[in-house]
Amino acid sequence: MTKQEYIDGFEKALREQHIYAVYQPQINHATGRCIGAEALMRWKDPESGVQYPSDFIPVLEESGLIFRADLYMFERACLLQKTCMEKGITPLPISVNMSRYDIIGHDFPQEIEQIRKRLAVPVRLLRIEITESSAIGGMDRINEILKQLHSYGYVVEMDDFGSGYSSLNVLKDLDIDVIKLDMRFLSGNIGGRGGIIINSMVQMSKWLHTPVIAEGVETMEQADYMKSIGCNYIQGYLYSRPVPEEEYLKMISERDHEPVKAAMKLVETMDAGKFWDTDSMETLIFSNYVGGAAIFTYQNGKLELLRVNAKYVKEIGMNISEKEFLRSDPWRYMNLENHKLYDKTIQKAIASGEEESCETWREFSSDCCGDDRICIRTSLRVIGRAGEQYLFYAMIQNVTAEKKRYMELFSSEQRFRHASEQVNIYAWEYDIATKEMRPCFRCMRDLGLPPLVRNYPEPAIEAGIFPPDYADMYRDWHRQLEEGVEHLEAVIPLTVGRVPFRVRYSLEYDENHKPLKAYGSAALVCENE
Ligand code: C2E
Numbered sequence: 056m057t058k059q060e061y062i063d064g065f066e067k068a069l070r071e072q073h074i075y076a077v078y079q080p081q082i083n084h085a086t087g088r089c090i091g092a093e094a095l096m097r098w099k100d101p102e103s104g105v106q107y108p109s110d111f112i113p114v115l116e117e118s119g120l121i122f123r124a125d126l127y128m129f130e131r132a133c134l135l136q137k138t139c140m141e142k143g144i145t146p147l148p149i150s151v152n153m154s155r156y157d158i159i160g161h162d163f164p165q166e167i168e169q170i171r172k173r174l175a176v177p178v179r180l181l182r183i184e185i186t187e188s189s190a191i192g193g194m195d196r197i198n199e200i201l202k203q204l205h206s207y208g209y210v211v212e213m214d215d216f217g218s219g220y221s222s223l224n225v226l227k228d229l230d231i232d233v234i235k236l237d238m239r240f241l242s243g244n245i246g247g248r249g250g251i252i253i254n255s256m257v258q259m260s261k262w263l264h265t266p267v268i269a270e271g272v273e274t275m276e277q278a279d280y281m282k283s284i285g286c287n288y289i290q291g292y293l294y295s296r297p298v299p300e301e302e303y304l305k306m307i308s309e310r311d312h313e314p315v316k317a318a319m320k321l322v323e324t325m326d327a328g329k330f331w332d333t334d335s336m337e338t339l340i341f342s343n344y345v346g347g348a349a350i351f352t353y354q355n356g357k358l359e360l361l362r363v364n365a366k367y368v369k370e371i372g373m374n375i376s377e378k379e380f381l382r383s384d385p386w387r388y389m390n391l392e393n394h395k396l397y398d399k400t401i402q403k404a405i406a407s408g409e410e411e412s413c414e415t416w417r418e419f420s421s422d423c424c425g426d427d428r429i430c431i432r433t434s435l436r437v438i439g440r441a442g443e444q445y446l447f448y449a450m451i452q453n454v455t456a457e458k459k460r461y462m463e464l465f466s467s468e469q470r471f472r473h474a475s476e477q478v479n480i481y482a483w484e485y486d487i488a489t490k491e492m493r494p495c496f497r498c499m500r501d502l503g504l505p506p507l508v509r510n511y512p513e514p515a516i517e518a519g520i521f522p523p524d525y526a527d528m529y530r531d532w533h534r535q536l537e538e539g540v541e542h543l544e545a546v547i548p549l550t551v552g553r554v555p556f557r558v559r560y561s562l563e564y565d566e567n568h569k570p571l572k573a574y575g576s577a578a579l580v581c582e583n584e
């Protein structure tokens with residue numbers, strides 16, 4: 056149809072209901088429940104067939120007819136709610152579009168309020184969608200409209216958020232209740248820059264306690280991604296195309312419903328200002344210098360991972376994608392004892408509001424790699440809260456290697472201790488280059504030596520462990536070790552008690568046969584020796 060045909064045919068089309076509303080449901084992707092719908096205009100011409108808004112809306116806007124059309128759509132939405140109530144179907148809020156031209160030279164809020172009152176539809180069942188471009192006519196005017204709509208009790212949604220360059224500022228300066236984020240403006244790569252922008256916007260909206268509805272969601276991948284960053288409300292072809300009234304009524308009478316919940320309130324300690332800067336969001340969650348990081352919600356022992364970065368999965372050492380990881384049960388890899396410890400740390404973080412840490416072991420088994428046990432150090436803190444639900448930011452570090460080394464060290468030290476107790480041996484290590492001596496546990500216990508003795512053997516001579524008449528001989532031994540003498544051995548009376556010990560040194564060399572370390576031992580000389 057031509058422009059002129061739209062203009063000339065408008066009145067008749069309204070009268071004969073060739074202009075009508077279709078409804079696109081909005082779904083909570085996490086629960087599958089319906090949260091509302093948007094009313095969208097259609098024009099079915101008896102000759103030319105169905106006309107789409109992209110063709111006729113601009114014409115109606117230019118010709119000033121849009122105001123009538125939008126009021127008509129609002130009335131249709133009210134009538135649908137009445138039908139719902141009459142049929143005993145629980146009505147869900149319906150969003151009606153308001154053109155930016157509706158605010159110029161008209162009192163849109165007052166007009167719709169009259170219609171609503173006339174039809175006696177509760178205000179909570181109607182929402183108004185405005186676009187960012189409405190602000191182009193001046194912030195004062197749009198704020199005035201918002202104030203008026205709020206005074207009547209309407210929920211106002213910011214449509215097509217993210218389409219303009221000024222999104223962030225507009226949002227900050229306008230008192231908006233719900234954000235509609237259109238995936239199509241950021242289409243292509245949710246894994247790349249588009250994903251980061253969407254994520255920043257969702258995080259930011261949480262900061263403002265403003266719920267987000269993701270629009271234009273066509274694939275499960277997009278919906279899952281939105282869910283993973285904490286945006287569950289979805290409107291798009293994935294769930295349903297806009298449908299005629301009867302079909303919409305059928306859908307909502309069959310599906311469960313739920314109200315749109317306010318976004319999570321974030322704790323005051325975090326700097327909200329940072330969230331205006333999209334780059335800082337990247338820094339916080341995805342950037343490379345943050346290690347393994349995750350965001351999860353926690354409520355009564357139930358933990359749900361919302362987002363993990365690539366490094367998180369890498370730290371865990373699993374050969375799976377972040378998405379696969381998010382789908383797996385976070386508790387699955389911990390035994391009861393470790394699960395309890397983790398839970399306790401969460402409780403501590405909730406109570407203190409500070410960062411708390413724990414180390415937990417997790418067991419993985421896979422067909423390819425067999426069983427594996429890893430130890431993860433987690434530092435976590437609360438970043439948000441909604442009722443009993445907490446939002447956590449966690450950083451992790453795989454400390455398995457460190458732990459295993461420590462355990463090996465501990466067990467070898469213990470083995471050594473048992474052996475030396477049995478054979479009455481004292482042992483130590485002497486580093487040729489640094490002149491540092493490391494005594495065994497028994498030396499430390501019986502002779503009161505510290506774990507590291509510098510400038511050896513002087514402190515041992517000074518302490519009288521090696522008596523003065525043997526001091527020079529013992530010093531000479533260390534000179535000989537420096538020169539590379541392989542083996543030294545003598546019976547020396549030790550300590551003030553002058554107890555005879557067989558003292559031995561054996562030398563270790565590096566690959567160039569340079570002396571590296573000497574291993575000393577002192578064994579009690581048996582009476583029959
Ligand atoms: P909008 O307000 O952003 O509405 C959403 C549009 O996205 C609708 O197009 C809807 O059919 C489409 N959509 C929903 N899910 C998907 C999806 O998964 N993929 C894709 N590709 N599209 C999806 P529609 O109905 O053609 O409306 C286009 C625009 O026309 C609307 O965009 C709105 O700006 C305007 N419009 C529609 N009805 C009205 C109205 O009653 N009054 C005014 N002033 N404008 C209207």
Ligand code: CA
Nearest residue numbers: 093152184214
């Ligand atoms: Ca809209």
Ligand code: CA
Nearest residue numbers: 214215237270
């Ligand atoms: Ca939109």
